[in-house]
Amino acid sequence: MRDRPRTGRGHEPKGRCLMAQTTTAAERAARRAADRDRLEQAAHALLSTDGWQRWLRVRATNGLARYSLGNQMLIAWQKPDATFVAGFRAFLKLNRCVRKGEKAIRILAPMTVRQRDADDADEDERRTVFRSVAVFDVSQTDPLPGRDPVALEPPRTPISGDSHARLLTPLENLAGQLGYSVRYLPLDGGADGWCDPHRMEIVINEHLAANAQVRVLVHELAHALGVGYRQYGRQQAEVLVDCVTYIVCGSAGLDVSGESVPYVAGWGEEGALDAIREYAGTIDTIARRIETAIGEDETADDDTANALAA
Structure with a gap:
């Protein structure tokens, strides 16, 4: 379950799939550098009281524990008030739709790719790489008309009771x-x-x-x-x-x-x-x-x- 968000196309520009097929090695390297820099900034945010507490609140929220530590930090850094994060298509299956114009949260998702040799021939060996994907918080969505949205978090009960x-x-x-x-x-x-x-x-x-x-x-x-x-x-x-x-x-x-x-x-x-x-x-x-x-x-x-x- 961890780090397997289904992002869909969300609000990416048209032609995104075609562009992804024609990117150069330099462009891919630039994207990887941007991903590393984003993660480094999220880690640096933990050094402040506010940044540390934002991560704790995100980690304590139902629906976010399934993400890796790195992605928890990325979510806390980009959207401190996040409570339930998922991809565009995943929210559709939860009877919700991301509102037009909402800014995506960028996290890193694992992707298995096939190794290639110098002659560009396919090899049996595969490796896992991480790529930046777009996800959204439930606060950025609206219920689909005529459908009941799936409940995404348990009710909060007082620490003084016996409910648990x-x-x-x-x-x-x-x-x-x-x-x-x-x-x-x-x-x-x-x-x-x-x-x-x-x-x-x-x-x-x-x-x-x-x-x-x-x-x-x-x-x-x-x-x-x-x-x-x-x-x-x-x-x-x-x-x-x-x-x-x-x-x-x-x-x-x-x-x-x-x-x-x-x-x-x-x-x-x-x-x-x-x-x-x-x-x-x-x-x-x-x-x-x-x-x-x-x-x-x-x-x-x-x-x-x-x-x-x-």
Whole structure:
């Protein structure tokens, strides 16, 4: 499912297919350079508080988790308020149409090409390259007349309720796969839970509502999945797991709008871009592991998934 948008022709100029067949090597190289520059600028945006928080909000939005980390950054950089992104034809299958004049979001999609030798003869070997494609956000579309648009995101429910109690079991199962036991105890102190890597135990406050228990358990599972104080230091580790928690709860449909969006800080100028990429990659990887465990790593329903995969 990841990075397989069907773009259709969207608002590209007529004759686009013919032009694509006759482009020169220099023109193709220029396009690749433009794609690399766009991705580099999107990565640089993560170095600012605003840019980092824009990426987190995009990543926490249902429908965007299926994109690679690089494409998440591209979407956040070009359209920070994006909530559900797809290609022109994919939206048609979701009973929506992109409005005329809307500016496309450019992302990178994988494409398999056949290798050619010096004599231009076809070879059996194939390789994967990435090309820039046009996608759009749902806010750039309108429902098709006479058709009911497919729902693209789950309802947002309060973090204080019990609507997502069903997620506790798969989260506990993930803890078990990692060798951890989960216990619910009456905690009266400041902490609502903790992860003890020595006893291989996660403790959750039994007095919390189920949705809040989900949030705490996701937080502690992020620690169990490798974000420890020894590797990152206490402050940095807590920020990383807060980011994972924000993403997973948001993608599961829990209302995190009142939660503060954490920001990773504490690096120097030298190597800062590499550091922020590594942090974002770690957060994305751990969030995907937890989302997979609770079944939130794909699109909201079968109709949506079929339209996007077709």
